[in-house]
Amino acid sequence: MTQLDSSAAIAPWWRGAAIYQIYPRSFADSNGDGIGDLPGITARLDHVARLGVDAIWISPFYKSPMADFGYDISDYCAVDPMFGTLEDFDALIARAKGLGLKVIVDQVYAHTSDLHPWFAQSRSSRDNARADWYVWADPRQDGTPPNNWQSIFGGPAWRWDARRGQYYMHNFLVSQPQLNCHHPDVQQALLDVAQFWLDRGVSGFRIDALNHSMHDPLLRDNPPAPDDGAVRTRPYDFQLQVHNQSHPDIVAFIERLQALIASYPDTYSLAEVGGLNSGIEMKAFTQGPARLDSAYGFDFLYAENLTPRRIAAALDFWPDEPGTGWPSWAFENHDAPRALSRWCAPEDIDAFARMKTMLLLSLRGNPILFQGEELGLLQDEIPFEQLRDPEAIANWPLTLSRDGVRTPLPWMAQDEHGGFTSASSGVGPWLPLSAHNLERAVDRQEADPASLLNLTRELLRLRAGSAALRRGSCDVLLADETRLVLRRRLGGAKSSTSLLAVFNMGTNAAAWPGEIPAGGRVLAAVNQAEPGSLPAWGGLWIIEGETA
Template identity: 60%
Template sequence: MTTEWWRGAAIYQIYPRSFADANGDGVGDLRGITTHLEHVASLGVDAIWISPFYTSPMADFGYDVADYCDIDPVFGTLADFDALVARAHALGLRVITDQVWSHTSDQHPWFTQSRASRDGDKADWYVWADAKPDGTPPNNWQSVFGGAAWTWDARRGQYYLHTFLKEQPQLNIRHPAVQDALLAVGRFWLDRGVDGFRLDAINHGMGAADLADNPPAPPSDRPRTRSFDFQTKTHSQDQPDMLPFVERIRALTDGYDARFSVAEIGGGDNDAVRKAYTAPGRLETAYGFDFLYADRLTPELVHDALSQWPGAPGEGWPSWAFENHDAPRAVSRWALPADRDRFARAKIVLLAALRGNIFLYQGEELGLTQVAVPFEKLRDPEAIANWPLTLSRDGARTPMPWTVEAPGHGFTGGDEAWLPFGADHAAMAVTAQEADAASLLHWTRRALALRRAHPALRLGALRFIDAPPGVVAFERAHDGERLLCVVNLSPDPSRFAAGAAAPLLSHGVAGDAFDGYGALIARLA
């Protein structure tokens, strides 16, 4: 049997506003992406995932969609998108698009019609509810971005639900017509040649039908910067009633050849939810936030996350990411400045060795750091609302440095980019690293090439091995091939007896001695 292309794939996330600007307006666009697809293909990834580029008023920079089947002019046209897909496919890259189906923009025609009357065709396409007798919202649910998850609408004389911004009203996915409309959107893009979907915040798509109050969260030593943090989301997300719609999504993609979907499953302890969404007949894979917001990368974290997905019969397929457009850059979270270069190499080795699909975020191959964007230049609505307690998402969304030369660093030919460049990013530019055979960019290519060449890394079982404190070690095995993977996640030297294993990729390792952040992948006899 032929293994599905996506199983064990490496997928590269592109945040289009910040990848490459072809028209000089300071905002990245589809033609800019197309121009730089050779760089992406050179990494050895299997696919790209492109964050939203649809028509949007940009209250949440594309995650508030006003037209699911058109391109926002800031990004280009449908013809530009078709050219992007054609170029990607010519380079051997699959194309995954973001589908934001839990909510729309408040400027979407569906919402305009829904709020106009309680009796119209789309009156029930969003989650509306009457006020309590005292005029307060229907329940205590809180928005992810802070404050009540309900906004009063005088035209309807009701509250509407929004899990995120008030400009992002929640769709009523319980309604069969809403499901049909969303599946028609999916069919539109599949017919255009996309290879699958990343389903944004899909487990937020349906709350409890009775709108019961959420209970308070138990005491915790973690800081609570938003009202959202004070509740356990028992009734506002992760509802099993969502799963029949998930099965309809899978039935849609199964009608096309070699398509693939990945669910973003937000929340804390979400392994059970991810397994439910990836059970037979549902989605191919899902990823959670095991690593994305962790303040430390430890062997215990790796063990706990991977052990939840041992490959039992009927179990879905996991996916992992260390960075994305919502999470702070990993090298800034997990290593001191003096250690970042060697840590970045160890991190890439670990990511390439994990069982499941892996996601790289644009600039991760360069070791880009989190940027401290000053308040007056913030664009992220969550960061502005919760300043200064919430770490800005903008700090991970700053433009890609393609060249060393200022001011546009190859990202834009205009006078100014939509977000500032990191002060240390020019030295990490693609052209600078291309010219340095010892750069992280070349190291990333080596790690991904090894993953692609060895089925044990893409498909194999994973078995953890006892290791000294600060070191994570495991074996990957498939079809007679056995590989040893050892990464020192500490800045301090350590020792691990690799025995007669033959090194395939090694950094900071001499025999049994591992430097701080030393890493090894070796073939076992």
């Protein structure tokens, strides 16, 4: 074993792991009903394994009325029948294990569905055993909600309930009542849920909207947001969310949760954290070994462009220092538009996609690829009459639909439904597949050695063999208008453990950075880049101290 990969024996598997996100509704449909399911995932897992990722993250598949497509859970420990059964999940775990893949599942601790038995009991009276499991409050003297908090999906964050004669809080949909995670019994119930899935063989959790899990018990009004000239499509955007979320006591719950997760071998915990103070909260949630392993925010998910300085600023926030957590990065996910549709002109899509993939795999942290990102899928335009996303429907036409990134994964270019579901069933996919994404189907890219799919596999393979890329430090040597140079290094010496990642993130050729030697062995290159030459969207990995 060389010095380059000797640290693999002591580093946890997740440190630097590449993760592939699967959105179950849109990955693969095994029974022809037009909706993806767990057996479909199991049948197609070899595709994910061949990519060379370390783990899959599966978005919610739990029992749910699907008002928010699974993020409104009515039974945390049951599989929704549209996705299969617990036995199907066990089969998925077994198949993933056989392919060398870890399985991470979503946990949603901020809210449940209003059809959850916990909420049914809570709303039945003010003195039942679960009366305080959700956030309830009396009206003001004039009958209006107790404060000015607004829902992310539009309108007040309060709903009147005549059974209790009180309002209940909901940060999201009206049908997603807010759990009172300050309550110790609620915390224990959620820990029991986590233990259920750990016992079933999962390797960890991605925790949804974690900073929304606790509110200010004093119910103080949120202050108004300063006028920054931005277009605001929701009442929520007119406030600073300082009291309806992000309570300091979240950290104590995190420590209880992490103690449970870490009691199982080879596990991993990842927090999703959004909002204006997400950076501070991500650091707090991952500080030291008693807290979560990693966190990711929205540095890139809604960014209008990808620039060297944006990358440098994001990396600068996560220095390689004791006590600072380990970052994770995503350019796309089930809530955010496809990056290629945001970040480049149509004529640059193919070249930009190659550069973008190499760049994501160059960052210090865990890269998260959303299904179809390895194919270069584009954002689909869904007409209003076919929208399924409740946020897009409520805020149409000013909010970009999440449906456009959730369209089914195309497996076969010539198939009417892209091989996602059986055409013979007579039922089409739950969302339509576009012609431009069918052209990027898996089977077509499998047959093309120069495809983005095959490049992604090769870059992931090379990254897996480089401890500097997986776990090394990251110094930004240059970040100007179009050029970005990173040095990934494992250990203190600049030797075979040191790698340069050099990029031109512009539409025209760029001068080679004068301070960067043009020597070294090229580990990988995209878009005809080579030492001394940076064409448009060019990128290289260069091992310092080695010659070609």
